[in-house]
Amino acid sequence: MADIAHACSILALAVCLYAAAAFEISAHRNLPRLRASARNALIAAFLLFSLAMETMVYALLTDDFSIDLVARYSAESLSAPYKIAALYSSKEGSLMTWGWLISLMTVIVLLTPHPTPSRPLGILAAIQAFFLILITIVTNTFETNPAPPSGTGLNPLLQNPGMLLHPPLLFLGFSGLAVVFAFTIGALSNTAPSSEGILRMRRWALFAWCALGMGNIVGAWWAYTELDWGGYWAWDPVENAGLMPWLLSTALLHAIAIERKRGQLSQWRAALGGLTFTAALLSPFITHGGIESPLHGFADSPFPPYFLAAVLITGAATAAVLIHPRDRTNTHAATQFALLSREGAFRITLIGFSILTAIVLIGTIAPGVSDLFGKRAEIERDFFDRAAGPFLLFLVFFMGICPLLGWGRTSRAALRRNLTFPMALTAVAALTLVGIGLGRWYVLTALICGPPVFATLQEWLRGVRARHRLKGEGRLRAFPLLIWSNRPRYGGMIVHLGIVLITIGVIGSSFYDAETTATLEPGESLTFKGYTLTYEGLERRADPDKIITTARVRLAHSGHSLGTLSPQKNFWFSQGAFVGESAIRTRPAEDIFVGLSEYNRETGSATLRVLIHPLILWIWVGGGLVLGGAMIAFWPERKGLRNRAGHAKVRNTCSP
Amino acid sequence: MSRKKKLIIGAVILAVAVGFLLFFTLRSYSVYYYTVSEALERVDSTQGETIGIGGTVLKDSLSRNGSEWTFALTDGKGVLRVIHEGSVPDSFAEGKDVMIKGKFLGDGFFHSSKILTKCPSKYSPKD
Numbered sequence: 001m002a003d004i005a006h007a008c009s010i011l012a013l014a015v016c017l018y019a020a021a022a023f024e025i026s027a028h029r030n031l032p033r034l035r036a037s038a039r040n041a042l043i044a045a046f047l048l049f050s051l052a053m054e055t056m057v058y059a060l061l062t063d064d065f066s067i068d069l070v071a072r073y074s075a076e077s078l079s080a081p082y083k084i085a086a087l088y089s090s091k092e093g094s095l096m097t098w099g100w101l102i103s104l105m106t107v108i109v110l111l112t113p114h115p116t117p118s119r120p121l122g123i124l125a126a127i128q129a130f131f132l133i134l135i136t137i138v139t140n141t142f143e144t145n146p147a148p149p150s151g152t153g154l155n156p157l158l159q160n161p162g163m164l165l166h167p168p169l170l171f172l173g174f175s176g177l178a179v180v181f182a183f184t185i186g187a188l189s190n191t192a193p194s195s196e197g198i199l200r201m202r203r204w205a206l207f208a209w210c211a212l213g214m215g216n217i218v219g220a221w222w223a224y225t226e227l228d229w230g231g232y233w234a235w236d237p238v239e240n241a242g243l244m245p246w247l248l249s250t251a252l253l254h255a256i257a258i259e260r261k262r263g264q265l266s267q268w269r270a271a272l273g274g275l276t277f278t279a280a281l282l283s284p285f286i287t288h289g290g291i292e293s294p295l296h297g298f299a300d301s302p303f304p305p306y307f308l309a310a311v312l313i314t315g316a317a318t319a320a321v322l323i324h325p326r327d328r329t330n331t332h333a334a335t336q337f338a339l340l341s342r343e344g345a346f347r348i349t350l351i352g353f354s355i356l357t358a359i360v361l362i363g364t365i366a367p368g369v370s371d372l373f374g375k376r377a378e379i380e381r382d383f384f385d386r387a388a389g390p391f392l393l394f395l396v397f398f399m400g401i402c403p404l405l406g407w408g409r410t411s412r413a414a415l416r417r418n419l420t421f422p423m424a425l426t427a428v429a430a431l432t433l434v435g436i437g438l439g440r441w442y443v444l445t446a447l448i449c450g451p452p453v454f455a456t457l458q459e460w461l462r463g464v465r466a467r468h469r470l471k472g473e474g475r476l477r478a479f480p481l482l483i484w485s486n487r488p489r490y491g492g493m494i495v496h497l498g499i500v501l502i503t504i505g506v507i508g509s510s511f512y513d514a515e516t517t518a519t520l521e522p523g524e525s526l527t528f529k530g531y532t533l534t535y536e537g538l539e540r541r542a543d544p545d546k547i548i549t550t551a552r553v554r555l556a557h558s559g560h561s562l563g564t565l566s567p568q569k570n571f572w573f574s575q576g577a578f579v580g581e582s583a584i585r586t587r588p589a590e591d592i593f594v595g596l597s598e599y600n601r602e603t604g605s606a607t608l609r610v611l612i613h614p615l616i617l618w619i620w621v622g623g624g625l626v627l628g629g630a631m632i633a634f635w636p637e638r639k640g641l642r643n644r645a646g647h648a649k650v651r652n653t654c655s656p
Numbered sequence: 657m658s659r660k661k662k663l664i665i666g667a668v669i670l671a672v673a674v675g676f677l678l679f680f681t682l683r684s685y686s687v688y689y690y691t692v693s694e695a696l697e698r699v700d701s702t703q704g705e706t707i708g709i710g711g712t713v714l715k716d717s718l719s720r721n722g723s724e725w726t727f728a729l730t731d732g733k734g735v736l737r738v739i740h741e742g743s744v745p746d747s748f749a750e751g752k753d754v755m756i757k758g759k760f761l762g763d764g765f766f767h768s769s770k771i772l773t774k775c776p777s778k779y780s781p782k783d
Contacts, residue, residue, distance in 0.1 A: 359678060370686070375688055378688075378689055383682060386681055578747075609743075
């Protein structure tokens with residue numbers, strides 16, 4: 001079994017190396033037959049890689065413990081989805097999954113009808129070869145075990161739906177970034193990419209961005225529901241490693257948007273297109289222990305030096321593309337822009353995201369760097385909140401102003417006309433919050449989030465009215481048609497609203513959270529922030545893999561019953577350790593989170609940890625909105641649609 | 657002055673400002689980590705300053721009174737007496753490798769406010 005997978009991987013490696021070389025040669029010379037054979041080689045590599053993956057998945061599903069990886073990460077008692085997840089919970093398997101996804105993406109690139117130049121394909125083949133070297137030569141993923149033990153099982157913390165989604169989504173995003181990287185670096189041999197090339201790059205960047213965003217949100221949700229800690233984001237190095245590529249790809253999407261519309265900022269686009277993948281490669285460097293991480297990460301991984309090398313090589317390649325002299329005929333317009341224009345606003349957005357990424361990067365690698373100088377310094381979480389927080393808030397605020405500025409130049413009169421309504425409503429909202437007596441952070445939230453929300457509403461109302469007037473469409477029907485008429489623009493606006501919701505949730509849950517701990521005897525109750533928690537007693541139950549201890553807690557808020565919560569503290573035999581399972585009751589205004597910290601079997605008393613997280617639900621709702629908006633923006637555009645006269649007219653009335 | 661020059665000067669000023677801000681924020685939020693014997697050499701010089709110490713919880717040294725824990729931390733060379741106030745992670749026990757954060761207050765004890773167990777890893781199974 002393992003031999004099949006091993007042989008397939010080694011063959012795939014050989015085929016990938018051939019494809020990389022063949023594509024590189026055909027980038028310089030016109031050799032159609034060589035190019036055709038290199039294409040076939042890539043498809044063959046994908047099939048071989050898939051066979052290797054399938055063999056491993058089959059081994060996991062059939063509990064073939066003669067394979068070391070299966071014995072170490074899976075167990076008979078696991079359900080099928082988690083058996084598959086065991087593959088990427090191992091350090092070798094995670095790279096195998098990632099490499100295979102890149103192979104899959106490469107085949108998708110090959111099968112799209114537009115011809116792809118040779119060099120990007122050669123780069124993709126080389127990236128696959130890199131992953132195959134790591135899983136076959138640097139370590140042997142398919143190592144067998146002469147005396148098969150029974151499986152050790154998956155870490156209980158990983159047995160959560162989050163495990164089925166979070167890592168694959170991140171790998172998917174990273175793989176999409178590999179394609180963006182290949183297209184960007186491939187531009188070295190062919191002059192500035194055509195508009196078709198930019199459009200393809202946008203699709204891949206949007207896909208990767210969306211997968212990364214969802215991966216991060218699901219990771220946060222998983223940490224919140226599973227980790228019995230009550231938080232969702234700790235600025236842990238591994239979390240930052242997933243965040244940085246997302247931040248950079250957000251900037252990349254904005255750079256691509258402006259290049260498509262105005263033919264500007266192609267240098268920014270090239271820099272970001274290369275560096276997003278560099279950031280993605282930094283992720284395994286950190287996760288595999290290149291930088292020590294208290295919360296998660298793989299122990300004793302041999303991979304960090306290889307990924308560090310990959311980070312340096314991709315960074316150097318990006319620099320080479322930027323330095324490489326290129327056709328500048330259509331870039332001379334690049335420096336011509338007014339600050340008070342959407343071009344100016346996009347520049348500020350790009351700079352904002354770059355600084356934000358730099359802050360996260362510096363905070364993440366500072367401990368490792370200080371270690372090199374002999375004195376290890378840990379960076380407190382507060383550093384990130386203090387340093388990155390204001391930039392994040394600024395970007396959210398700025399997001400509201402940006403759509404109000406027109407392309408080219410905005411006259412003061414137009415600006416005033418566009419700003420009056422959102423700013424007035426923002427002021428009203430903020431004053432209302434002050435009137436109700438909510439805290440100053442909520443007022444600040446209203447001031448920051450008001451402009452994006454009201455400006456978007458204003459744009460939509462204007463668009464609907466214009467369509468109603470010009471085309472005689474009913475107002476209700478006009479709205480979806482308006483969104484559909486310019487999907488990148490309106491999809492982007494929906495994404496922005498999602499980001500606003502996430503911001504509201506983050507501010508509410510970080511500045512107004514409350515926590516208390518109390519030890520209760522059965523029958524006793526605890527009152528906290530308007531909630532009454534009555535502890536009813538302990539229940540114990542034995543499962544094949546763990547002993548479950550549940551505290552039954554009756555919950556009520558100002559006299560109304562909210563049902564029963566059952567926080568648990570479970571002893572897992574395979575791990576020989578306790579793992580807490582907290583209970584959460586979600587309400588629109590706030591979540592109440594109850595964890596069982598300790599219990600006493602003799603007296604039946606329990607120590608409960610109670611946390612209140614205001615508005616946290618809106619983080620997940622905002623995540624959903626971001627996904628929805630991204631899907632709309634991703635929907636294929638028909639060619640020539642944006643040049644149609646009627647369409648342009650409607651658009652002009654909404655963005656003067 | 658040409659537009660390009662203005663842009664470059666603006667960018668440089670921005671970069672320097674952000675750099676300074678970052679540097680000082682970074683400094684004020686760094687906590688230095690020491691081994692037990694390094695920390696023992698710094699009992700007086702770091703008094704009142706928040707520092708981190710990594711070591712192993714000494715066997716038969718752990719005792720508890722409510723939410724106050726006392727134990728000894730060792731790196732094989734020195735032994736440090738620690739008072740910890742507050743919660744401890746599930747996997748905290750004698751013989752475990754831990755990182756603690758806190759201060760020397762001049763009474764000979766290290767007053768810890770946070771304990772992190774060095775778990776082998778979230779992903780790896782227990783060996």
